[in-house]
Amino acid sequence: MEKKNEMEKRGFVFKKYEEPFKTPFEKLFEIFKELITHTSGDLDEALDWLQQLDDEYKLTDDDYTIEDFIEDLKKKGYIKEEVDPEEGGGMVITAKTERAIRQQALDQIFGKLKKGTSGNHRTNSIGRGDEHTGDFRGYQFGDSLDSISMTESLRNAQINNGPGDFNMTQDDLVVEETHYKSQMSTVLMIDISHSMILYGEDRITPAKKVAMALAELITTRYPKDTLDILVFGNDAWPISIADLPYLKVGPYHTNTVAGMQLAMDLLRRKRNTNKQIFMITDGKPSCIRERDGSYYKNSMGLDPYIVDKCYNTARQARKLHVPITTFMIAQDPYLTQFVREFTNANQGKAFYTGLKGLGEMIFEDYEANRKKRIRG
Numbered sequence: 469m470e471k472k473n474e475m476e477k478r479g480f481v482f483k484k485y486e487e488p489f490k491t492p493f494e495k496l497f498e499i500f501k502e503l504i505t506h507t508s509g510d511l512d513e514a515l516d517w518l519q520q521l522d523d524e525y526k527l528t529d530d531d532y533t534i535e536d537f538i539e540d541l542k543k544k545g546y547i548k549e550e551v552d553p554e555e556g557g558g559m560v561i562t563a564k565t566e567r568a569i570r571q572q573a574l575d576q577i578f579g580k581l582k583k584g585t586s587g588n589h590r591t592n593s594i595g596r597g598d599e600h601t602g603d604f605r606g607y608q609f610g611d612s613l614d615s616i617s618m619t620e621s622l623r624n625a626q627i628n629n630g631p632g633d634f635n636m637t638q639d640d641l642v643v644e645e646t647h648y649k650s651q652m653s654t655v656l657m658i659d660i661s662h663s664m665i666l667y668g669e670d671r672i673t674p675a676k677k678v679a680m681a682l683a684e685l686i687t688t689r690y691p692k693d694t695l696d697i698l699v700f701g702n703d704a705w706p707i708s709i710a711d712l713p714y715l716k717v718g719p720y721h722t723n724t725v726a727g728m729q730l731a732m733d734l735l736r737r738k739r740n741t742n743k744q745i746f747m748i749t750d751g752k753p754s755c756i757r758e759r760d761g762s763y764y765k766n767s768m769g770l771d772p773y774i775v776d777k778c779y780n781t782a783r784q785a786r787k788l789h790v791p792i793t794t795f796m797i798a799q800d801p802y803l804t805q806f807v808r809e810f811t812n813a814n815q816g817k818a819f820y821t822g823l824k825g826l827g828e829m830i831f832e833d834y835e836a837n838r839k840k841r842i843r844g
Contacts, residue, residue: 492532493540499527500541501572504561505680506673509714511547511559561713569713573681574688577827607641617644652838653694653738655731656682659749660699660715661722671797671823672717675748678827682834683709690838696734700727702755702763706734721755721765725774728781728792735790743790744837746830750798752806753778770806778806782814792816793833797823 490498499521503514515538522528528537541547542559546568550560604620620642629635656679664671679697686695687709698706701720704727727747735743753774754767766774785792792814796807799820811818819829 492528493537496527496534496537497541497546497568498572500537501565501569504565505569505573505676505713506670508716509561511561563710566710566713570680570684570709573677573827574684577678577681577831578685604642604644607638607643617642620644651692651740651742652690652834653696653735653740653743654682654686654834655696655698655734655743655745657704657727657731657745657747657749658697658699658715659722659727659747659751660701660717661720661751661754662717663722663751664717669823671750672715674797674823674826676712676715678748678830680709680712681827682830683712685831685834693838694738694740696731698727698730698734700724700730702726702765703757704730706730721763721767722749722751722753723755723757724749724753725756725777725781728778728785732785732788732790735788742837743788745785745790745792746795746834747792748795748797748826748830750796752803770802775806775809778810779813782810782816786814786816794818795826795830796820797826 496518500514500518503517504511507513507517515534518527518537519534522534528534538547544564545562546565547559548562549557551557604617607616607621621636621640624640624642625636628637628640658672658675658679660672664675683695683697686693695709696706697709697712698704699715700723701718702723704723707715724747728745731745735745752770754765754771756764756774756777758764764773782792792811793816794807794811796803796818799822804820807818807820817833819833821829
């Protein structure tokens with residue numbers, strides 16, 4: 469009867485959500501990092517926005533003002549005075565702030581993944597590796613000794629042989645399955661053509677956030693992997709991780725071929741056998757650089773000359789066993805058709821994502837690709 473009463477008392481208890489305590493500095497710093505990302509590292513503009521938000525939403529009070537926050541940024545090493553011989557002095561963000569921005573981007577995207585995002589493109593292969601699956605099986609001759617789960621094996625020995633006269637046999641041994649995970653070299657291509665800020669939609673900031681989060685994930689969790697980042701407009705050029713907060717869209721057309729050629733050049737130098745290209749773009753290819761250095765440009769529709777060059781480059785990547793995954797953040801029917809043909813030429817993958825869920829999809833795909841061997 470007593471046990472029945474205990475069962476009846478079980479259930480869910482609902483209470484009002486209480487936000488974890490944050491200091492005034494911590495609250496403002498969260499907002500500040502978002503603003504710095506949106507202003508491409510322009511400290512003065514970010515602080516102006518912060519002041520406007522404070523005026524409207526009363527973020528500070530007499531005990532802790534915006535001036536106090538700026539002083540704390542200096543003391544904690546997030547901003548510093550920098551003297552420019554041409555433009556004079558001024559305050560700029562430091563490498564410490566750049567790392568904090570990357571970590572915030574990682575938390576925002578990877579935190580959603582840990583809560584369980586949907587995705588139907590994961591391909592997992594069971595085998596010897598270093599990611600535990602939580603699945604167990606009996607020991608088989610040839611299994612590595614370090615794959616034996618001692619906790620489960622000892623438990624089996626106690627159950628099978630009794631605690632009094634402890635004895636362990638091969639039949640008691642249990643192996644935990646792991647995912648095979650290979651080293652991966654990735655090139656992330658980011659479209660910085662003018663259309664990335666057209667039509668009243670900021671597309672470059674989400675792309676920057678994804679790049680910063682992916683960079684932070686790889687450098688902290690998968691240090692043996694490599695990540696190169698390049699941007700492409702009329703031309704293509706590599707950028708460093710430290711450049712990401714300052715990345716801006718230019719008055720460019722979209723030279724997809726130049727981006728692809730640079731990506732393949734970067735991957736040729738990598739010793740890893742597993743290589744891939746991620747491309748974030750929102751528009752059609754509209755520019756080609758000719759052998760004489762001139763540019764052929766056409767923004768009206770899909771130019772057959774430019775498009776054929778793109779398809780040929782995709783086939784070249786396929787011959788090098790470099791799959792291309794395109795994350796298309798525009799959904800015009802004729803552009804979707806181009807991406808389908810481009811993907812077919814490479815035998816890669818394409819996701820028509822819009823901006824919502826872009827980061828989660830890239831992270832899911834990156835994790836999935838690490839867990840399978842790309843045959844070369």
